[in-house]
Amino acid sequence: MYAAWVVKHKPKSTAEIVGNTEAIKKFSDWVNSWSKGVPKKRAAFLHGPPGVGKTVTVEALANDLSMELVEKNASDYRTEDAINRFAGLASQYGSLFGVKRMVLLDELDGLTGNADKGGVKAITEIVKTAKCPVVLIANNAYDPRFRNLRNFCLLIAFKKPPAGGIMKHLKRICEREEVQADENALKFIAQRSEGDVRSAVNDVQALAQGKKRLTYDDVSWLGYRDRQENIFNVLKMVIYGRTSWGAKQAVDMADVDIDMLFEWIYENVPAHFTDPHDLALAMDALSMADVYRGRIRSTRDWSFTRYVIDYMTAGVAMARQNSKVHGWTPFKFPSRILMLSRSKAERAMQSRIGFKIRRKCHISAARASKEVLPYLKIIFKHNTTMATGIAKWLDLDVDMVAYLVGSKEESKTVAPFLR
């Protein structure tokens, strides 16, 4: 029921893709040139903003040419094993059954975020010797990390398709879904998406699913809620998901990162799981997802990301056994994030004081700001003499003292004693 329309109505052929005709032609010419022997550039590097159809183009062309497409998941790259296996795949043009093969490495941006130069280097090695078309995809091909890799690739830029093209695409989907959509409603969505076809389709689904008609009034308020509609839809897929696969798909649809999606789910699970057993199970799944986040941090092995995803989506969805839904419960913005962002300046101050404490107390700044600072606050509130001495001893500045005392006014009583 909650199949994502972006998946359901994904173009099967390059002819159905919105915009980027030149880029698509350049790409298909390059792939076709392989039948005449290995071309000069053994890899194509497709780059451009999110949601403009880079991945879809590769998939559709493979389909058009009846090629076998081997895709690699972003979280797999980091392990050396995965890269070696990938090297094996790329060393043959024809597969066992005579079908020609194309290898796709998606979301290379994921590699750049972390100190893993080895990954890019290994990929470069593979590209140099590839025996079949290798396709690389990233948002920003001009990241300095790819400098060397770029030399061995045919760069193909994807641009944002025009709103008119997106609108036609949305129209086609609405027809297939038997939704009667007003022209100006779709135009509004198409323009608002700013060239991001994927988000436009998600918006239409969020607004039109289960309806017969889609009017301008239905969509005009989207402006306010903006991207929230996307996240609501994603949450629905997770919290009310019927299959674990379906729930897992939500991650691909979300336009927030995994940590933020985790916060959304963590915030909204309690209100939507009314049965205590279900709630306990769902919270346990989130707890396990979090344990794997910790394991990623300590091992730096990002391939564990898949378990984080499994637990926080499928794990939560499958916890729902007896919970009844009473009417409509709205989804809420993660309040923990609100609280954290409100206290951002405060935490910065705490950590500055933490570093002062560290110099004197043989304790890490992180722990000092957590474990020693609360006591300082009490002392600074109650005892000016003691506070003054400590302020001097720790070499605190006026702002720090003001923070510990809790008010600018009272800090004046301490300030004169500071050097």
Add this chain to the structure above:
Amino acid sequence: MSFEMWAEKYRPKRLDEMVDQKEIVERLKSFVKSKNVPHCIFAGPPGTGKTTAALCLARDFYGEGYREHLMELNASDERGIDVVRETVKTFARSRSIGEIPFKILILDEADNMTSDAQQALRRTMERYTETCRFVMCANYSGKIIEPIQSRCAPFRFTFLPREEHDKYVEHIADRENVQLLPDGAEAIFEVCGGDLRKAINTLQSAASVNKPVDATLVYSITGRASPADVQKMLNTAIKGDFLGARKQLRNMIQKYGVAGSDIIRQIHTAIFKAEEIPELWKIKLVDIAGEIDYRLVEGSDEEVQLSALLARLVEAGYEMKT
């Protein structure tokens, strides 16, 4: 009254001044006597004297100029591999001038090092043994990789027994002219659970109010994490109000900076004291608390982990009714 943090002012300077961990101190003294020391791991809960022992050891080795032969690094602040590759290596390989041919590097909170950094450390430790000895302090030795553990002499620090703890806290109160009442001392022990640093900080902040330190004052000072608060959260959860309990939890963690490990320790105590929990359920809940405690140790988000525990308490409360 003096004007620094008492926890520093009364930190023992020499091994002879250390009040507890007698066996450990004896062994460390024998190292000083023989003018040699192996790489060491000091493992044990916070506030039990690991860093102090390491600093005393250095002072006993080198005398008052010990700072020249010592480097203190804190892995929580400098946990990356670059620190090991650069800072540690540079310090470790340069020769020491003087009677003692090696220097000492204290690596505090070493269990917070990434495993990459630990791997890098392993070779450094071996190569520069001649010129540098490592003392690693950690709460959980299990988070230090095997190869490092096998290169180190392990020392296990334990919480101070009640008697020693009270004696030390009373000694400081005496020196600082603080009137510490018996129930105040007891409250400090209950709140801090044997963590001496925390106990001294509590004493000092209670003393700053300029009143005799009794149990009421200690609890109101630490009111942010007094047993009553945790008890309240526990009751809210058992009554079935998960969101309410989670809010209380969030306040404790975010507003007052209470450590997750403290909260779970207090939940653990509270479970056995709570009359509304049937006897049969208590051990079940402890089983769950233990699992969550372990997940916390693995380095996860405190609120997420503890609210998973709260959800279990809600479930238990529900089943008790039916």
